[in-house]
Amino acid sequence: xxxxxxxRVKENPTNVPVPARSTGGVLIAIGTAPGxxxxxxxxxxxNTYAEAAASVGYSDEWDKYTLCQAISACFLKVGAAPxxxxxxxxxxxxxxxxxxxEIDVANMQAVLAVKNVILSELVVKNGAxxxxxxxxxxxxxxxxxxxxxxxxxxxxxxxxxxxxxxxxVSDISGxxxxxxxxxxxVSTGEETGLEAVRKVYxxxxxxxxxxxxxxxxxxxxxxxxxxAKAESxxxxxxxxxxxxxxxxxxxxxxxxxxxxxxxxAAGLVSPQVIALWPKVIAAGDAMYYSAYYAAVMIKADAExxxxxxxxxxxxxxxxxxxxxDDAENTEIxxxxxxxxxxxxxxxxxxxxxxxxxxxxxxxxxxxxxxxxKDRWIVPRRLFNWERNNLIIKYTNTVDSPASYRTIxxxxxxxxxxxxxxxxxxxxxxxxxxxxxDENPISQILxxxxxxxxxxxxxxxxxxxxxxxxxxxxxxxxxxxxGE
Numbered sequence: 001x002x003x004x005x006x007x008r009v010k011e012n013p014t015n016v017p018v019p020a021r022s023t024g025g026v027l028i029a030i031g032t033a034p035g036x037x038x039x040x041x042x043x044x045x046x047n048t049y050a051e052a053a054a055s056v057g058y059s060d061e062w063d064k065y066t067l068c069q070a071i072s073a074c075f076l077k078v079g080a081a082p083x084x085x086x087x088x089x090x091x092x093x094x095x096x097x098x099x100x101x102e103i104d105v106a107n108m109q110a111v112l113a114v115k116n117v118i119l120s121e122l123v124v125k126n127g128a129x130x131x132x133x134x135x136x137x138x139x140x141x142x143x144x145x146x147x148x149x150x151x152x153x154x155x156x157x158x159x160x161x162x163x164x165x166x167x168x169v170s171d172i173s174g175x176x177x178x179x180x181x182x183x184x185x186v187s188t189g190e191e192t193g194l195e196a197v198r199k200v201y202x203x204x205x206x207x208x209x210x211x212x213x214x215x216x217x218x219x220x221x222x223x224x225x226x227x228a229k230a231e232s233x234x235x236x237x238x239x240x241x242x243x244x245x246x247x248x249x250x251x252x253x254x255x256x257x258x259x260x261x262x263x264x265a266a267g268l269v270s271p272q273v274i275a276l277w278p279k280v281i282a283a284g285d286a287m288y289y290s291a292y293y294a295a296v297m298i299k300a301d302a303e304x305x306x307x308x309x310x311x312x313x314x315x316x317x318x319x320x321x322x323x324x325d326d327a328e329n330t331e332i333x334x335x336x337x338x339x340x341x342x343x344x345x346x347x348x349x350x351x352x353x354x355x356x357x358x359x360x361x362x363x364x365x366x367x368x369x370x371x372x373k374d375r376w377i378v379p380r381r382l383f384n385w386e387r388n389n390l391i392i393k394y395t396n397t398v399d400s401p402a403s404y405r406t407i408x409x410x411x412x413x414x415x416x417x418x419x420x421x422x423x424x425x426x427x428x429x430x431x432x433x434x435x436x437d438e439n440p441i442s443q444i445l446x447x448x449x450x451x452x453x454x455x456x457x458x459x460x461x462x463x464x465x466x467x468x469x470x471x472x473x474x475x476x477x478x479x480x481x482g483e
Contacts, residue, residue, distance in 0.1 A: 025209015025240060025308070025385060026082060027074070027298050028197055029291070030091040031067035031216060032175050033057045040090035041182070041192040044270035045204045047082045049075035056087040060222040062287065064172045064462065065089075066215030069287045075367040077282050077318065080299035084206060086196050088182065088397040091118050094174035101463045105151065110163050112147040121168035126157035158168065180216045181225040194229050201235055201273060207388045208240040209308070209381075214288035217244035218325065219253065223273075227364075230272035232433045237391050241363075243290045243297075246277035246347060248325040253277055256338045260345040264362070268346075271365040271374035272384075278332050281321040286329040291360065292319065293348070308381040309426040313348070313460055320348055348377075361460045372459050379457040382427065386455060390414075402444055407434050410451065418455065430455040 028043070034057030038044040046052040052071045059065040062072075067087055074080045094213060095118055103110045119139050124131045131137050136155035142148050149165070152155050182193015200208055211229060216222045226242035234240060246253055246262050259277050268275050276289035296317050300310045322332040334342070339351040339359045346358030346367060366375045373379045393413075400406050411432050420429030433452045437466035443450070 024206075025301075025381075025388065026084050026200065026206040027080075027210045027212070027294050028069075028084045028086065028208055029067055029070035029238075029294075030086045030088065030180055030194060030197075030211070030213045031070070032172060033065050033067040033071075033085070033087045034059050035087065035089060035091060038085070038087060039348075041088055041092075041190070041196050043084050043086050043196055043200045043203060045082055045084050045206060052083070052085060056085050062215065062285075066213075066288075069214045069291040069293070070212060072285070073287065073291040074298075078295035078299050080295045080302065082206070082221065084144050084200055084204065085297075086193070088193050089172060089175055091116075091170035092121075094179075095121070095168045095400070096170055096171045098165075098167045100161050100164050100171050102164055103149075105157075105160050105163055108151040108158065109150045110165075111142075112165050113148065114147065114169060114442075115145045116170040117141075117147045118153075118168045120171055122147070123166045125164040125166075126160045127164075129156060131155065131157055133165075136476060151378045177216060177219050177222050180213055194225050197229060198235050201238065208234050208238050208391065209385070211240055211242045212244075212290045213362045214245065214291035217242075217290055218247040218249070218266075218288070220247075220266045223268060225426060227268065227270045227273050231270055238388050239272070241272050241274060241381060242270075243274045243276065243294050245279070245288050246275050248278040250326065252325070256332075256334060256342050256349075259342050259347055263345055263347055268364040269368060270456060271363045271369060271371075271380055272376060273364040275364050275365070277342060277347050277349055279323050279325055279328070279329075280317075280350060281323055282318045282319045283337045284320075286323050288325075289350070292317070296358065303424075305424075305428050307421070308385050309378060309421075309457065311361075311460055312358055313462065314379055314381055315358045316355055317350065317358055319350065319356045321356075339445070349361070373457075376459050379459060382457045383455070386453075390453075402447060402449060404453075407449065410434075414451075414453070418453075426457075428456040428458055433472050 024223040036057045038055040042056045046055055047403065052075060058068050058071055062069050067085055070083060074083050097360045098114065103112055122139055124137055133139065136157055137152060138150045140148055150445060157477040175449060180193050182195045184191050184195050197211065200206055208350050210474060211226060213222055213226060217226055221246055226244055230240055246259055250464050253259045276293055279286050280289050280292050282292055296315060299313060300309050304310045324332060330356045334349060334351060339349050342349045343360040346362045346364050346468060350356050351359040354395055362375055363377055363380055369375055373383055394410060397406065411434050414432040421427045422429045435452060
């Protein structure tokens, strides 16, 4: 090694802080990203910003690459992980034809000054002869995004001075709401968009907890698809919640009194959906609230032992303002009364009370439904979480002998666990019972066992009232009154 005499200084690249990891059900984000190693419409689990950028790519052009808002919120702004990313942008599908263009060759190289060329679709001709990639030429993108074509030794085009180039360029504007909603190709079995959520558990071993599609969920058709997915049993087993944005564009809610109508126009009435309004400003960037709120939620879960029992309606968040979804990022200033009015529609917002904080505890089913397990966000999430846990924990018990020992093992194990949740303050209490009257021998002989689970999550202390009164008797006593 070299001989050193003196002072040496070395700089390492900046490391993004390791995010808090949630186990309360994974966050799934669907949208568009520039592209990386992950295949389009394929769920990929990432734990760091570097993994996300390598898997789907990253760009600050959030209007084009909507998935990057979730990446920024989780890893660069809030510090929360993991997240499953589903990039629906497929350059092969979302592309347009590149008209044949002639370019000059110098020193056996030619540059096609066109961005986003799909190299696999490139057609290069020397006169009427079509050249073969890898044999006659090699194509690559330079730092400016242009395509550099290098003619290889031994090619028939070695002496060429002009080349004809055509093919296809990728076009992110070709992605539509239909791509986010996705579907199933019955001939190939390929699942795209929201339908790819089914693959999250069998492929990644992660239980779905929350689904977002920032930049798309304010569109009614996408919101409806997210709601339907959250209402379904994903993969035949799991329940999760969707977080959607209320439209705050020129055609949506431009002021707080418009929110009720915008929510109704989107058909948002499900207890499995959390609706947010408007957009937020975080570190100077305007982003859809769903991306930021979801990151805040999974970080809270991580700090709470992976259990989604922490209040979400009055949690300090690192934003600096609220804005509309327009070119100017028009500022929205809500006072306490106005924020409460938004809450009364079953919509969560944010409020500046000595710093911005989330404001609202109700799912979209409110005010139409007031059942506490459906109306409140935390109890709804806890019921989903416990349901999913039961499936995971007791799958190994399926096909065990339907014996007293099996019944006792299940009831004892789950009662111990529910008692531990109560002791740690996550729930008020819970219990599991096996009632013989509900399990007649005919059912047992058919292989059916029924258990009743009772759980009491805490509801938020949303309205705290102090009643004040002037106490005249104190003054009377001080001045000797009443004698």
